[in-house]
Amino acid sequence: MPFTAPAIKSFQPPRRTLMGPGPSDVPQRILDAMARPTIGHLDPAFTDMMEEIKQLLRYAFQTGNKLTFPVSGPGSVGMETCFVNLVEPGDKVIVCVNGVFGGRMVENVKRTGGIPVLVEDAWGEPVSLNKVADAFAANPDAKVLAFVHAETSTGARSDAKALAELARKHGALTIMDCVTSLGGIPVLIDAWGIDAAYSGSQKCLSCTPGLAPVTFSERAIAKVQARKTPVQSWFMDLNLVLGYWSGEGRRTYHHTAPINPLYGLHEALVMLAEEGIENAWARHRAMHERLKAGLAKLGLRFVVAEAARLPQLNSLAIPAGIDDAAARGRLLTEFNLEIGAGLGALAGQIWRIGLMGYSAKQANVDYCLKALEAVLAVEAQPVAVI
Amino acid sequence: MPFTAPAIKSFQPPRRTLMGPGPSDVPQRILDAMARPTIGHLDPAFTDMMEEIKQLLRYAFQTGNKLTFPVSGPGSVGMETCFVNLVEPGDKVIVCVNGVFGGRMVENVKRTGGIPVLVEDAWGEPVSLNKVADAFAANPDAKVLAFVHAETSTGARSDAKALAELARKHGALTIMDCVTSLGGIPVLIDAWGIDAAYSGSQKCLSCTPGLAPVTFSERAIAKVQARKTPVQSWFMDLNLVLGYWSGEGRRTYHHTAPINPLYGLHEALVMLAEEGIENAWARHRAMHERLKAGLAKLGLRFVVAEAARLPQLNSLAIPAGIDDAAARGRLLTEFNLEIGAGLGALAGQIWRIGLMGYSAKQANVDYCLKALEAVLAVEAQPVAVI
Missing domain, CATH: 3.40.640.10 (Type I PLP-dependent aspartate aminotransferase-like (Major domain))
Structure with a gap:
């Protein structure tokens, strides 16, 4: 047998909070x-x-x-x-x-x-x-x-x-x-x-x-x-x-x-x-409003005009001076929080915060805002010149 | 809302023994x-x-x-x-x-x-x-x-x-x-x-x-x-x-x-x-031999000649006088055992007994033989003429 059995162990995924463009948290x-x-x-x-x-x-x-x-x-x-x-x-x-x-x-x-x-x-x-x-x-x-x-x-x-x-x-x-x-x-x-x-x-x-x-x-x-x-x-x-x-x-x-x-x-x-679809729609809307209020305090700006904005997918302009990959990397490794990067023409310019399904809940919104605040504070610090 | 929420409960599948052409039992x-x-x-x-x-x-x-x-x-x-x-x-x-x-x-x-x-x-x-x-x-x-x-x-x-x-x-x-x-x-x-x-x-x-x-x-x-x-x-x-x-x-x-x-x-x-692929092949072969011995005792005949026979998928001629659907129905409802029907040109003529993966084990083979024996005995009884 030229191909021998690889010594690979069972996979134990980390426990993340999923607030990107999907998958969302699965109950x-x-x-x-x-x-x-x-x-x-x-x-x-x-x-x-x-x-x-x-x-x-x-x-x-x-x-x-x-x-x-x-x-x-x-x-x-x-x-x-x-x-x-x-x-x-x-x-x-x-x-x-x-x-x-x-x-x-x-x-x-x-x-x-x-x-x-x-x-x-x-x-x-x-x-x-x-x-x-x-x-x-x-x-x-x-x-x-x-x-x-x-x-x-x-x-x-x-x-x-x-x-x-x-x-x-x-x-x-x-x-x-x-x-x-x-x-x-x-x-x-x-x-x-x-x-x-x-x-x-x-x-x-x-x-x-x-x-x-x-x-x-x-x-x-x-x-x-x-x-x-x-x-x-x-x-x-x-x-x-x-x-x-x-x-x-x-x-x-x-x-x-x-x-x-x-x-x-x-x-x-x-x-x-069980929830009722109108209640699910209202929940997504309410969680979006909560997120929006918190993002405003952090000075983060929406990409999409209010009339066309999806409550469940919030695209934000990455603030000037913030390194996209470094900030998302910190969110993932320090907070186990996944948010989405920009795709295609918007790569490197936006973040996408999903509030989808089970992820559209108060605990997630508040956790995300706290994590963003912490990471933006660190990442925005000017590099010390020695 | 013209379409109201259906009152449907969580699905609780029955526990079957899967010995058809797949899916096989999942560990x-x-x-x-x-x-x-x-x-x-x-x-x-x-x-x-x-x-x-x-x-x-x-x-x-x-x-x-x-x-x-x-x-x-x-x-x-x-x-x-x-x-x-x-x-x-x-x-x-x-x-x-x-x-x-x-x-x-x-x-x-x-x-x-x-x-x-x-x-x-x-x-x-x-x-x-x-x-x-x-x-x-x-x-x-x-x-x-x-x-x-x-x-x-x-x-x-x-x-x-x-x-x-x-x-x-x-x-x-x-x-x-x-x-x-x-x-x-x-x-x-x-x-x-x-x-x-x-x-x-x-x-x-x-x-x-x-x-x-x-x-x-x-x-x-x-x-x-x-x-x-x-x-x-x-x-x-x-x-x-x-x-x-x-x-x-x-x-x-x-x-x-x-x-x-x-x-x-x-x-x-x-x-x-972990098992080693050669051991998996040998296990499928051994379970096939065990099944074959039992089927011979029941008088069941293989469709495929021995040289080309797959150990993991055993096609049998349905014995004369046995109703295909009735017998498989009994296996499913009385024994929670799934075996496969014939497909296409062989529909109604054969049964397919799978010994695949986790289903290729002694307990399954013996259970399948026992269930087949019971069902064939009942189904083969001449209908009483009153």
Whole structure:
């Protein structure tokens, strides 16, 4: 045997306070659920639980969409599932780009053979409704409008309701990224008339990462069923996935579902239903107000204008004279506190403080403010010249 | 709020004995690992653990391949990752089909724009080397040979070493499905010269489902880097995934890794290294012999000829007069024992008894034999005519 067994020990993670852009803190109740005994993916007890997850997700998304389920992969697979099913080669897709995840949507459109029409706004700004209207005027044949409800890379919220109205007015379907919004601020799939949306388990739902809740309207399903070309991904093809996730008739094997992570998502959604989604939204808002008041005392400045600011993701300008990596490193090693760095165009310029799910609580806000105060005081000291 | 909170309780799964085609029983040690506190996917403690997982997977695959890591999705995503990266539109791919998963490979080739050349063998038979040689003779321009090492749908093992030799002789890359073989029987990536292989976490590694270990040779990477067309999947594009999983230089964010499931995989691989992979292979073999002896006493007949029989997946002909669904239903409800049904062409004709990972132990074998004996005795009773 040329390859011998490595002498590696069991992994004992440190205990952090997670206040970055996700994962957020995971309640012990959810971790305990994940550690329950594994059963088979076709076990009647498991498939009953799948039905409960669908019902709970419909509540989270505020939708009656039958096709609502968690994709067995991270949020990025949820995104790709929407694009590979709803975009055919040659389809024009208006994509709103005001951060990293809008840019990722463009990549998805290109790889499906679609034609992306870009509507660009500055990072930190919401999507401009006027620009989208102009894009539809210039591209009346656009089939899909894609936008990010809550840009995780900037902390800006766009007006999903108005964007969906524009799309419907022009006969286009909507694809909405609500990875960071679901559970933290209102996401009203049916009231807004959104056709396809995807989220992630590890943000305001406070589950562990790895699952992507999605929902599709009847209009979206009709488009998938009327495709002239096969969906390019076998794994993400809704026509196949449905055989397993649909509750009608006999379930057919598609892939082996991630059993224990789904136990965790089920528990996270039960907790959301217990709290009540309006209460969860109000809690995120209240914790944001508490954080905002504390940040003002520390002299830290928000990047996003108040009207578009997400309560659950707070982007701050790094103060002049403060070393980004050194300060975050100190927060992590001295306080076991994780906050987020800037991504893409905002790398090195901003910090992102998440107040998502279980992390949106008073103890976390106060701890974060205390840690920031301590680190800023040390890091801002002028270096002694000897 | 038109959609009100459903009154759904926490899920308490039954405790089953899992002896189907996977998931297999998950040791408490692995479940406990999954319930440890979540940390960030860019936390240095986490990225150190990622490096350990890569090292442990190289041991499991018996390879020095640098590009060895777990894809953040089920085995099917591992499969698709291999095909979308290594097959370009117009590439001829010889695909060996002797069960469900060979058929799935064909679907993957088609959806990448490749041209599948089918080598078909009866379900339950190993892949015929002569037919593959003939296929290469008729298609000297074939770029890839794809085959399933251990067909999960039938329990047949094919000669991976000889197949890889044929591919190399004809200048083709190999893609090997080792979902059911990894950890249960020898999988010698480097000794056999396999270019790309994918597996699953929930079979002989005894972890929970949802992760797909993969490994790629330098020849495979060269092919990916020389592609003329972009990889059609954003999520599975190795050029992008590598930025996160490679240990060199600064890690770039690609997607949020499934933190807690990776804790579980790490623990499963630590346990494999502790046992020693040769000992794991020997244990699977010994438990198979024990099961075989017991099945002979019950008069149950294997579907696969002895030379090609997988120790970890035992396909049996359902005895005449026994109702498939009723018997499996009894095993599940009266004995909390899951065995596998037949898939595809073998549905209703066979049972699949898995002896994978932690399920490959004496207590399970004896329990399974006892339960089968009881259920067969009841189910075989002639119905009383009144």
